[in-house]
Amino acid sequence: MTTGRPVLTISGLNVDYGTGPGAVHALRDIDLTLHRGEVLGLAGESGSGKSTLAYAVTRLLSPPGVITGGDVLYQPPQDGAAPVDLLALTPQELRAFRWQELSIVFQGAMNSLNPVHTVHSQLTDVLRAHRPGMKSPERTARAEELLTLVGISRDRLGAFPHQLSGGMRQRVMIAMALALEPEIVIMDEPTTALDVVMQRQILRKLVALREELGFSVVFITHDISLLIEFSDRIAIMYGGRIVEEAGAAEIYRDPRHPYSDGLLHSFPALHGPRRELTGIPGSPPHLTAMPTGCAFHPRCGKAFDPCAEHVPVLAAPDGADGADGADERTVACWLHHAAPAPAPSVADSAPELAGDASAARSG
Numbered sequence: 001m002t003t004g005r006p007v008l009t010i011s012g013l014n015v016d017y018g019t020g021p022g023a024v025h026a027l028r029d030i031d032l033t034l035h036r037g038e039v040l041g042l043a044g045e046s047g048s049g050k051s052t053l054a055y056a057v058t059r060l061l062s063p064p065g066v067i068t069g070g071d072v073l074y075q076p077p078q079d080g081a082a083p084v085d086l087l088a089l090t091p092q093e094l095r096a097f098r099w100q101e102l103s104i105v106f107q108g109a110m111n112s113l114n115p116v117h118t119v120h121s122q123l124t125d126v127l128r129a130h131r132p133g134m135k136s137p138e139r140t141a142r143a144e145e146l147l148t149l150v151g152i153s154r155d156r157l158g159a160f161p162h163q164l165s166g167g168m169r170q171r172v173m174i175a176m177a178l179a180l181e182p183e184i185v186i187m188d189e190p191t192t193a194l195d196v197v198m199q200r201q202i203l204r205k206l207v208a209l210r211e212e213l214g215f216s217v218v219f220i221t222h223d224i225s226l227l228i229e230f231s232d233r234i235a236i237m238y239g240g241r242i243v244e245e246a247g248a249a250e251i252y253r254d255p256r257h258p259y260s261d262g263l264l265h266s267f268p269a270l271h272g273p274r275r276e277l278t279g280i281p282g283s284p285p286h287l288t289a290m291p292t293g294c295a296f297h298p299r300c301g302k303a304f305d306p307c308a309e310h311v312p313v314l315a316a317p318d319g320a321d322g323a324d325g326a327d328e329r330t331v332a333c334w335l336h337h338a339a340p341a342p343a344p345s346v347a348d349s350a351p352e353l354a355g356d357a358s359a360a361r362s363g
């Protein structure tokens with residue numbers, strides 16, 4: 001249920017860990033758009049940069065992480081409102097922006113509930129801080145409403161965190177994230193610590209709330225079957241880059257990047273025809289030893305000449321005419337783009353020089 005209007009536009013985002021010669025590039029040239037009302041899933045193996053992206057966009061990246069380039073623009077919902085450059089906000093503006101316009105639920109967020117305060121006190125704290133005009137009975141009413149929204153009975157408002165199950169505590173965190181009706185909710189592995197049944201229950205609730213309240217979600221997990229089930233669009237990350245982005249159904253039906261295909265064959269599908277589980281050979285690259293060209297090429301069964309040399313750009317596959325929505329898909333793989341002509345070898349272009357060089361070497 002997306003309205004097609006962008007709410008968050010990330011362009012050319014680059015993040016390093018460290019500075020100077022020892023710096024490693026954790027995110028490279030990230031272009032990504034979140035549309036209003038959409039659930040955008042981010043997938044990729046551990047270390048692909050998903051959390052770094054969430055931290056960078058929300059300006060929560062702590063040293064040695066540094067944003068070295070790019071733009072992150074937030075488009076407020078009011079007609080005619082100017083976009084807000086998130087990377088230029090002052091600390092004070094950022095404090096107002098977080099919770100109000102954008103909130104985040106991290107993995108294990110439920111453990112960040114204060115054990116000595118009741119759910120009531122923790123939910124109303126957010127309201128007290130950001131809605132100073134709200135009276136105490138109004139805050140309590142809103143806290144009750146929020147609990148009910150996430151499927152917890154209002155009579156648990158007086159409970160302490162240890163009196164709630166893990167799933168309920170995580171729902172309280174989601175209620176807190178929704179307290180100020182933000183436009184964007186970023187969920188980084190929000191349900192990973194929970195059992196599968198609870199994971200799905202919470203995500204189903206979240207997607208229903210998104211339809212009711214109209215916020216947009218960036219949903220990060222390494223579990224691609226959850227992403228396929230709950231996202232509208234999916235961006236797949238590898239080695240700090242986005243390698244494919246498309247509608248969830250398109251990615252599931254017809255993954256174009258061999259890495260997306262490998263990821264899909266690494267998880268059992270919950271619906272539809274059975275897939276053979278094959279996994280992906282090898283392991284993800286280390287940031288300090290990133291392969292040349294396409295970072296996936298050493299693990300890719302379809303790699304050919306240009307892959308080791310040239311980094312493929314993320315663009316619509318060649319020949320996409322847009323008729324079937326294919327223009328909505330982008331992929332960074334030489335299988336789908338005209339490969340650059342191989343650089344002429346010294347021997348091809350200047351035989352006399354080559355001769356000189358070999359003469360020099362042998363001499």
Ligand SMILES: Nc1ncnc2c1ncn2[C@@H]1O[C@H](COP(=O)(O)OP(=O)(O)OP(=O)(O)O)[C@@H](O)[C@H]1O
Nearest residue numbers: 017026045046047048049050051052053064222287
């Ligand atoms: N503080 C840090 N210093 C140096 N490198 C870091 C730091 N934090 C993360 N990295 C590196 O940045 C890369 C991206 O990490 P990130 O946590 O964003 O990946 P991820 O896809 O979210 O992984 P996971 O699913 O395990 O959370 C990894 O190679 C990681 O080792």
